[in-house]
Every structure is written in structure tokens, then in C-alpha cells.
Amino acid sequence: MTELAIIRNSEIRKLTKEQRKKKLDEYKQKLFTVRSELSSGGSIENPGQIQEYKKAIARIKTIMTELDEL
Secondary structure (H helix, E strand, O other), X not given: OOOOOOOOHHHHHHOOHHHHHXXXXXXXXXXXXXXXXXXXXXXXXXXXXXXXXHHHHHHHHHHHHHOOOO
């Protein structure tokens, strides 16, 4: 199974500060939605997407920290 990153580091660096913040909020919301769907007894199409959202959030936060945006 090949892992496809939701967003790559190079793509994150190309975004503006506002775009990075928007993407971060978007991924946090998606993660919340997927987790709540799972906890309410439902099943999700791709269980690996939780991990991918977490990684994407971490990537964005790391780059924002490097650029002194947090």
C-alpha cells in the first residue's frame, strides 16, 4: 500500500501565511468530522485518512513554526 500525502511540504511552503492558516483549520475540521463519525458508531471509508490528516496538520504546524507564524 502506497501512502499518498494529503499535502506535501513543498506545497505548504508555496502557500501564503493566510492560506496555511486556512488549510490548518480545514484539516482540523475534517479530522474532527471523521473522528466524530467513527465514535458515533459509524464506519469510515478509509481508516488511514485519520493518520493522514494528523500528519498534514503536523506538517503545517512545523512549517509555520519554522517561519515564525505560530
